[in-house]
Amino acid sequence: MDIENLKKNLADALSDTEVDYNKILTLANQISKFDTENVRFSIDASHISRLGHELVSKQETAVAELIKNAYDADAAYVKAVFKNTSKAGGELIITDNGLGMSREELVNGFMRISTREKSDNPRSPKYVRQRAGRKGIGRFSAQRLGMRLQLSTRREQDSVGICIDIDWSKFDDIGDLILVSNQIRNDPSAPVGTRLNISNLKDSWSNAQIQRAYRYISDLLQPVPLRFAPSKKDGNPGFRVEFYEEICGDEILIASEQQNILDNAHAILSGYVDEHGVPYFSLKSKRFGIDTESEQLYSDSKVKTVFDANVSDYSQLSGVSFQAHYFIEDDLPAGYRNIVRNVLKKNGGG
Ligand SMILES: Nc1ncnc2c1ncn2[C@@H]1O[C@H](COP(=O)(O)OP(=O)(O)OP(=O)(O)O)[C@@H](O)[C@H]1O
Ligand SMILES: [Mg+2]
Known part of the structure; x- marks a missing residue:
């Protein structure tokens, strides 16, 4: 199509009462190719698949990345439920009670690659934690883990939450990244915090792999927070993480600070x-x-x-x-020695 036709089609698309956003973006993109004096980088949709796979090689690291995001968002508690994960195709649900995201933060933060928010603001807003994130790519761990992500989130000050649904297989096709659209809607039932539901998991999970993922986040854990003023609302509540496995409809606790650390005292x-x-x-x-x-x-x-x-x-x-x-370090059971050491290094006394 020549430029005149493209311009006319774009003008028509813009004046249509029912806005076809993908059509407008496609035409604008095609028109930009006629700029003879400037060229622009464009991104293929498959870049997203590569981000998940090549930057996060191990599934255990991927889970740890998502839990780090909850820590950075000032969550006090994270729950991860592994459902039907003895084979590939299962489901992993990670829920935190952190600050959540506004629609604007979701669209311009979560849906924007390589955001600099955390490198510009290395401390979390509420508990002033040293944030673990920096690069703006950790969320693609969700793509590393499963074929579909449903994220719902709500901030305390918002009356309704929002929910997005991402089907990562759409990013396997060759095409322009901005043309892959993902559904977003209000979620009136979303509790405060963020919930990631990752389904159609790419890998199976053995108990040893789940325990390893728990070990990977152990340097963030603050199982016994020091509370100098328990009545103070913003007193640091610590950071606790629990992993459950859903078996026949029941959630069984399989990793927690109590089981993996404190019970070894x-x-x-x-x-x-x-x-x-x-x-x-x-x-x-x-x-x-x-x-x-x-x-x-x-x-x-x-x-x-x-x-x-x-x-x-x-x-x-x-x-x-x-x-x-x-704790007597040298007398700890072999499977727990490293995780207890990690937690003591940060939280222990002499
Ligand atoms: N659980 C969560 N709660 C609130 N906001 C979140 C959560 N997970 C992700 N986000 C938002 O999405 C953004 C992207 O997260 P992502 O992990 O990709 O990048 P990052 O944490 O900034 O850096 P890094 O790649 O080093 O982890 C975060 O900066 C944050 O704004
Ligand atoms: Mg991160």
Whole structure:
């Protein structure tokens, strides 16, 4: 078609009452090829398939990338459910209670490749976390994992959420990337946060692979958050992740900070100071057969505190409680040694 015809067709398409967006984009694109003084990069749709496959080689890394996005969005909790994944073709649902996305953020952030949002803003808005994302491509892990992605998301301040449906097979065909359209609609039932439903999974998942994916996100976990002011709404709630497997309609917990980390503690020391300022403590250890009831802590003049003063009056600490998990690294079960080490490196004391 010559340029005059293209211009006329575009003018017609623009004045049609029912807007055909793909037609307008195709014509505008064809017209731009007549620009004899400038050339432009164009992107083939198959680039998307390549992003998923070549940048994220392992399926475990792909799951970790999606969980990192929830961490970056200030989620306190992420739940991943593996459904019918003993063979390829199953489903993986990752739900977080993070900040969610507005329509504008979804369209100009999630649907825009190589966004610089996180490299420009390396700290998360709510809990000021050091964000894990930087490159603007991690979302293509969803394409690495399955043939279809349904994403629904809602921010706290929005009354309805939004939902997009992406069929990645559309990106296998040769053609211009901007011409591949994906359905977007309102989702009145979306809870606050983001939910990724990845279906028609490309690979099967063994239990060992699921456990490995959990290990890959262990450096983000904050299983026992320090809360200096529990009444403060924005107090950092930590970051917890649980993996479930759906078996005959029941969700069975298969990886969590409790199972994979805290249950491996050799001992748990807990304590609190009651409303009269009386301190109590208890020590429990299955490994060493210790199970004390809560006992009153009597100040012992032989025990020196770090402040080098004898403490006998705890009334200033009324209401304070703590729990300390004690691990002996060299005595950890082999399958859990690395993950416990990772978590202790970030969250542990001396
Ligand atoms: N679970 C989520 N909650 C809220 N926003 C999300 C979520 N997942 C993705 N996003 C949005 O989509 C964008 C794209 O995510 P993607 O992982 O591709 O890039 P990134 O995290 O910026 O960088 P990287 O490639 O290094 O992970 C994010 O910047 C964020 O705005
Ligand atoms: Mg990311």
